[in-house]
Amino acid sequence: MARLSSYFRLFGAARRLAAHDALAPAEYRALLPWPARAGSFLLKLTIWSRGDRTKRPGERLADALVALGPSYIKLGQFLATRPDVVGRELANDLGRLQDRLAPFPDSQAREVIEAEFGKKIEELYSAFGPPVAAASIAQVHRATVSDGKGVRDVAVKVLRPGVGARFARDLDTYYLAADLVTRFVPGAQRLKPRAVVDTLAESVRLEMDLRLEAAAASELAERASSDEGFAVPAIDWERTSRLVMTSAWIDGVPLRDNAALDAAGLDRKLIAQRVVQSFLTHALRDGFFHADMHPGNLFALPGNRLVAVDFGIMGRLDAIMRRFMAETLHGFLTRNYRRIAEVHFAVGFVPPHKSVDAFAQALRSIGEGVFGKPAADISMARLLAQLFEVTELFEMPLQPQLVLLQKTMVVVEGVARDLDPGHNIWETARPVLARFMAEAAGPEAALRDAAEGAGAIARFLGHMPEALRKAEQLMDAVGPDGLRLSPDAARMIGAREANASRLTRTGLFMAALALCVLAGIEIFRLLDGAP
Numbered sequence: 069m070a071r072l073s074s075y076f077r078l079f080g081a082a083r084r085l086a087a088h089d090a091l092a093p094a095e096y097r098a099l100l101p102w103p104a105r106a107g108s109f110l111l112k113l114t115i116w117s118r119g120d121r122t123k124r125p126g127e128r129l130a131d132a133l134v135a136l137g138p139s140y141i142k143l144g145q146f147l148a149t150r151p152d153v154v155g156r157e158l159a160n161d162l163g164r165l166q167d168r169l170a171p172f173p174d175s176q177a178r179e180v181i182e183a184e185f186g187k188k189i190e191e192l193y194s195a196f197g198p199p200v201a202a203a204s205i206a207q208v209h210r211a212t213v214s215d216g217k218g219v220r221d222v223a224v225k226v227l228r229p230g231v232g233a234r235f236a237r238d239l240d241t242y243y244l245a246a247d248l249v250t251r252f253v254p255g256a257q258r259l260k261p262r263a264v265v266d267t268l269a270e271s272v273r274l275e276m277d278l279r280l281e282a283a284a285a286s287e288l289a290e291r292a293s294s295d296e297g298f299a300v301p302a303i304d305w306e307r308t309s310r311l312v313m314t315s316a317w318i319d320g321v322p323l324r325d326n327a328a329l330d331a332a333g334l335d336r337k338l339i340a341q342r343v344v345q346s347f348l349t350h351a352l353r354d355g356f357f358h359a360d361m362h363p364g365n366l367f368a369l370p371g372n373r374l375v376a377v378d379f380g381i382m383g384r385l386d387a388i389m390r391r392f393m394a395e396t397l398h399g400f401l402t403r404n405y406r407r408i409a410e411v412h413f414a415v416g417f418v419p420p421h422k423s424v425d426a427f428a429q430a431l432r433s434i435g436e437g438v439f440g441k442p443a444a445d446i447s448m449a450r451l452l453a454q455l456f457e458v459t460e461l462f463e464m465p466l467q468p469q470l471v472l473l474q475k476t477m478v479v480v481e482g483v484a485r486d487l488d489p490g491h492n493i494w495e496t497a498r499p500v501l502a503r504f505m506a507e508a509a510g511p512e513a514a515l516r517d518a519a520e521g522a523g524a525i526a527r528f529l530g531h532m533p534e535a536l537r538k539a540e541q542l543m544d545a546v547g548p549d550g551l552r553l554s555p556d557a558a559r560m561i562g563a564r565e566a567n568a569s570r571l572t573r574t575g576l577f578m579a580a581l582a583l584c585v586l587a588g589i590e591i592f593r594l595l596d597g598a599p
Contacts, residue, residue, distance in 0.1 A: 073240070077237065078244055085129075088132035090125065133162075139238045144165040148160075170202060171198075172207065172228055177209060193307075203364075208224065210317060213307070213314075222316060222317050223318070225281075235276070287356065288350070298376075299375050315377075329487075340484040340488040343483050344496045347476065347480045351383070351393065355387070357383045357473075358476075366483065385473065390504075397501055399411070400431075400438070401497070403436075405435060434458065
């Protein structure tokens with residue numbers, strides 16, 4: 069019965085898009101292949117209400133995503149950061165999804181806060197204003213706190229009532245879509261759609277508890293405390309709970325407003341550099357980075373300082389993935405394609421029966437097509453698309469830790485390019501990568517690696533008694549001749565264990581969502597002449 073309900077919801081999502089003429093817009097329908105046109109026509113026979121045809125296609129798509137709910141809104145938020153992919157007009161139309169949604173009533177927010185803390189709101193805040201920003205999961209109010217620490221302005225984030233139940237229903241639908249994609253789309257199993265939904269579900273659970281977001285903000289602030297030009301609002305833990313988070317108020321200029329940045333005398337080129345370099349520094353140095361860096365979550369302060377907010381989606385990379393990322397990007401910068409290939413084989417990302425030289429040649433075809441062009445023509449989005457083509461050609465499995473990182477890199481590039489159309493993300497990344505590579509080869513890194521190795525040995529020795537007990541049970545079970553594994557079987561078991569250890573996390577957005585929206589978005593992209 070639950071799966072049947074998911075079928076109805078998936079069909080309903082397609083109908084909602086079609087009702088707003090956003091699934092196969094009339095303006096671009098002639099560009100669709102005939103099966104898609106026929107399917108769109110049949111779907112529209114089930115629709116009685118129609119969207120506002122006086123609006124632009126992008127406005128209709130935004131309306132449809134809002135009507136579909138929080139998880140669909142997040143897809144629109146991502147597309148809004150990529151004008152070079154979907155076209156500037158569509159990106160502008162989707163930009164209102166970032167933090168300008170209709171707020172829920174102020175009275176409901178007050179009820180949630182008072183229920184969470186068991187106090188009247190006047191006991192918590194000396195002033196509590198109306199919502200100043202509303203997003204898909206929560207909204208933010210400006211308030212004032214007067215206590216022993218003085219009088220200060222704060223931002224109060226409150227979860228939307230009922231949003232958790234809505235996300236749970238949407239996730240069931242996504243699991244169905246993932247199964248359908250795996251079954252009917254060739255090659256989809258390599259991308260592991262269900263694993264993508266698993267990670268989305270984990271992310272949603274984290275975003276539904278604002279104490280976890282507060283902890284993420286606190287951790288990032290601690291790690292970045294010495295970073296020049298980057299800051300995180302301080303958390304007010306006394307006024308933070310599962311449904312409410314209170315933090316310092318930021319009087320900054322949002323990065324989506326270039327005119328306001330210019331009016332404030334801020335240096336957009338420098339801010340663009342800091343967006344990229346802060347992200348790379350946090351990912352490489354700390355293995356902990358802000359993974360939702362769209363313009364609505366970034367503000368500029370006097371002195372061109374960068375402030376990030378909204379820490380519901382964070383990414384983590386272990387030491388191996390950080391070194392792999394740095395080696396890969398550094399290899400592209402230095403055009404050392406052989407080194408990139410060797411790194412991929414060393415960590416087991418490419419099957420051993422493939423050729424290192426052939427893989428290096430494929431990487432060269434990507435890198436040489438990027439460098440040597442004007443900055444405005446160098447696109448991380450295009451490079452990543454080509455990398456995915458190469459991964460399919462060489463039978464590389466999806467690397468879960470890197471998916472969220474790659475998605476964030478694309479978003480960061482979009483933000484930097486919007487601030488500075490001539491921004492060259494590779495040149496901006498160069499000093500960060502050089503610093504990481506130098507530190508990774510230094511004596512401190514050697515000591516750290518040795519310590520990590522000692523820890524691994526200690527963990528292994530700690531498990532020895534249990535391992536010996538299981539070995540004794542196994543020997544008792546197989547009899548006097550013992551148990552012998554062929555070399556092929558041993559390699560197969562080892563490969564399976566290695567794969568299991570790497571499949572711990574994957575990206576936020578699942579490919580199966582394309583069942584509902586890909587047709588319309590691809591038409592927008594073609595019309596705008598995007599790459």
